[in-house]
Amino acid sequence: MRILVVGAGATGGYFGARLAEIGRDVTFLVRPARAEKLADAGLRVSSPVGDVHIAEPQTVTAETLDKSGPFDLVILSAKAYDLDGAVADLRPAVGPQTTVLPILNGFRHLDVLDEAFGSERVLGGSCAIVATLTPTGEIRQMSELHSLTYGKRDGTRSERIAAIEAQMEGVRFQPRSSDKVLLEMWEKWVFLATLAGSTTLMRATIGDVVAAPGGPTFVEGLLDECQTIALASGYGSREKVLAGARKTLTAERSPMTASMLRDIEAGARIEADHIIGDLIARGQKAGVETPILDRVFTHLKAYENRRNRDAA
Numbered sequence: 001m002r003i004l005v006v007g008a009g010a011t012g013g014y015f016g017a018r019l020a021e022i023g024r025d026v027t028f029l030v031r032p033a034r035a036e037k038l039a040d041a042g043l044r045v046s047s048p049v050g051d052v053h054i055a056e057p058q059t060v061t062a063e064t065l066d067k068s069g070p071f072d073l074v075i076l077s078a079k080a081y082d083l084d085g086a087v088a089d090l091r092p093a094v095g096p097q098t099t100v101l102p103i104l105n106g107f108r109h110l111d112v113l114d115e116a117f118g119s120e121r122v123l124g125g126s127c128a129i130v131a132t133l134t135p136t137g138e139i140r141q142m143s144e145l146h147s148l149t150y151g152k153r154d155g156t157r158s159e160r161i162a163a164i165e166a167q168m169e170g171v172r173f174q175p176r177s178s179d180k181v182l183l184e185m186w187e188k189w190v191f192l193a194t195l196a197g198s199t200t201l202m203r204a205t206i207g208d209v210v211a212a213p214g215g216p217t218f219v220e221g222l223l224d225e226c227q228t229i230a231l232a233s234g235y236g237s238r239e240k241v242l243a244g245a246r247k248t249l250t251a252e253r254s255p256m257t258a259s260m261l262r263d264i265e266a267g268a269r270i271e272a273d274h275i276i277g278d279l280i281a282r283g284q285k286a287g288v289e290t291p292i293l294d295r296v297f298t299h300l301k302a303y304e305n306r307r308n309r310d311a312a
């Protein structure tokens with residue numbers, strides 16, 4: 001199976017390297033600067049579950065992709081703000097038999113991908129990992145968490161899913177095909193929006209937030225708001241999953257933060273519209289009041305305004 005990973009950043013680089021390390025036929029679609037770095041130093045991952053160095057990763061750029069012909073599986077790992085460009089660039093890789101597996105957080109990318117490639121080609125998917133692309137171009141995984149969930153959005157199985165399962169066999173992360181992938185994406189969204197909202201607004205870890213006066217009430221209020229939107233959208237988190245999320249998000253001394261906080265601290269772009277704005281929009285459509293999410297969104301957009309002004 002020919003696999004194209006779009007983006008060799010924190011998530012794409014990590015899961016792509018893990019597939020390449022067991023001999024899968026992986027090519028990375030990257031932009032020229034990343035292509036140059038990968039050609040010089042290879043693809044390096046440092047990880048508590050075992051480092052990887054792919055000395056000569058196969059790469060293509062948008063300019064050379066059309067010579068490669070269609071791929072069987074495209075794993076899409078660009079950030080949401082780069083989605084339109086990535087979709088335009090990867091188009092030559094998608095043929096009649098191609099399956100597209102996006103691992104972005106949030107949901108709106110599914111509409112964009114359906115429109116571009118046809119919903120029959122687009123799986124649901126998500127990943128759980130704490131990783132970052134360092135300034136030197138290495139990928140650093142910061143906890144042992146590394147799962148990748150995928151599945152057809154109607155919950156059925158197919159030959160394509162079976163073929164992907166076969167490719168994932170033996171890989172050093174936790175792959176899982178799911179017949180409830182949309183529900184699982186929503187469950188992750190509820191968790192992530194609460195984690196990102198709380199840790200970015202307070203510029204602190206979960207442990208710091210819950211140790212502050214009003215901290216646990218804030219986190220729980222935000223979680224309840226996100227879950228109310230999910231319920232109104234038909235995908236409320238299952239009781240056990242919600243209880244687990246509540247426990248993790250209110251754990252004393254927890255060092256956990258969201259990747260969005262790491263991006264803010266690095267002065268980088270963030271997926272405010274995709275992860276928080278779109279959730280608010282879905283809440284409004286369903287008649288759910290979102291006072292806490294609104295404040296979170298105001299804060300993230302103020303960060304973006306300041307960042308844009310500083311860059312001008």
Ligand SMILES: NC(=O)C1=CN([C@@H]2O[C@H](COP(=O)(O)OP(=O)(O)OC[C@H]3O[C@@H](n4cnc5c(N)ncnc54)[C@H](OP(=O)(O)O)[C@@H]3O)[C@@H](O)[C@H]2O)C=CC1
Pocket residue numbers: 006007008009010011012029030031033034077078079080082085086087089103104105127128129130131132133259271
């Ligand atoms: N990091 C984490 O711990 C987690 C992230 N996620 C989610 O995963 C998604 C990806 O995040 P993450 O991997 O952290 O992001 P990164 O910024 O680390 O990586 C994204 C990569 O995509 C590349 N890219 C963007 N557009 C294109 C294009 N047109 N062609 C080729 N490459 C392109 C970027 O390339 P360039 O270097 O050229 O800019 C960048 O290296 C997000 O939705 C995020 O929310 C989910 C779970 C955990």
Ligand SMILES: CC(C)(CO)C(=O)C(=O)O
Pocket residue numbers: 105127128129130191192195257258259260
């Ligand atoms: C919730 C978490 C940590 C899991 O992968 C994540 O997706 C993020 O921080 O962006």
